[in-house]
Amino acid sequence: MHPQLEKLVNKIEDETLREKVVQFLENPTIEIDGKVYTGMPLDSSPAGLSRHHSYPGGFIEHVVATTEIALNLCNIVKRVYHGKVDEDLVISGAILHDIFKPLTYQVEENGTYGATPLAERLDHLTLMVSEMVRRGFPLDLIHIVCAHHGGEAGPIWPRTIEALVCHLADITDSRLNGEVLRAARYLSKEATGEEIEIVSSKEAFEIVHSKVVEGWDGVKKTVEKIRQIRLNI
Ligand SMILES: [Fe+2]
Numbered sequence: 001m002h003p004q005l006e007k008l009v010n011k012i013e014d015e016t017l018r019e020k021v022v023q024f025l026e027n028p029t030i031e032i033d034g035k036v037y038t039g040m041p042l043d044s045s046p047a048g049l050s051r052h053h054s055y056p057g058g059f060i061e062h063v064v065a066t067t068e069i070a071l072n073l074c075n076i077v078k079r080v081y082h083g084k085v086d087e088d089l090v091i092s093g094a095i096l097h098d099i100f101k102p103l104t105y106q107v108e109e110n111g112t113y114g115a116t117p118l119a120e121r122l123d124h125l126t127l128m129v130s131e132m133v134r135r136g137f138p139l140d141l142i143h144i145v146c147a148h149h150g151g152e153a154g155p156i157w158p159r160t161i162e163a164l165v166c167h168l169a170d171i172t173d174s175r176l177n178g179e180v181l182r183a184a185r186y187l188s189k190e191a192t193g194e195e196i197e198i199v200s201s202k203e204a205f206e207i208v209h210s211k212v213v214e215g216w217d218g219v220k221k222t223v224e225k226i227r228q229i230r231l232n233i
């Protein structure tokens with residue numbers, strides 16, 4: 001298991017729940033009609049096709065960031081608002097919330113990411129809810145996963161504090177990453193005439209930072225440097 005993921009999983013105190021989450025992470029598959037679907041490896045999968053985390057390793061980054069944000073929100077619920085929140089459910093929900101996304105992606109012949117035939121028929125929420133019911137996960141955890149897109153982009157609004165925390169953490173990280181990717185693509189196009197394909201969050205943050213510090217010249221230099229590094233690989 002990815003070390004950062006393992007560290008977060010180990011924060012789940014309830015042993016039975018932790019074991020169930022570990023089993024899911026080690027075997028993120030679903031059987032439909034006698035066919036077992038296995039997706040891209042979690043470590044190399046993106047977490048989006050284009051809008052956010054759409055590069056190798058994006059999935060792990062998104063899961064780690066979402067879980068960290070969710071844990072910080074738990075602290076706020078407890079320390080600032082004097083509310084109650086079940087952290088085991090929040091950690092498990094944040095870790096599992098997109099666990100079947102890698103199952104819905106494939107690398108196309110031209111190297112870009114695309115949707116699998118399975119993903120054209122069932123979305124990751126439907127797949128995850130079905131499999132979590134089959135694997136006997138608690139209802140309140142299945143609700144977190146089912147509600148993580150909110151009621152506008154998903155089947156149901158969060159109805160528990162734990163589901164709300166995970167939903168907010170998910171959109172916060174998707175926005176944070178997505179906005180920086182979008183800005184990096186835009187800046188590279190404006191500065192060099194050609195949009196750079198972003199293959200890591202580090203590159204995107206570097207391009208945006210160079211604009212802040214050195215202006216358009218900085219962007220040009222950074223984009224050229226990234227292109228040069230890729231040519232030498
Ligand atoms: Fe999702």
Ligand SMILES: [Fe+2]
Binds near residue numbers: 062097170
């Ligand atoms: Fe997500």
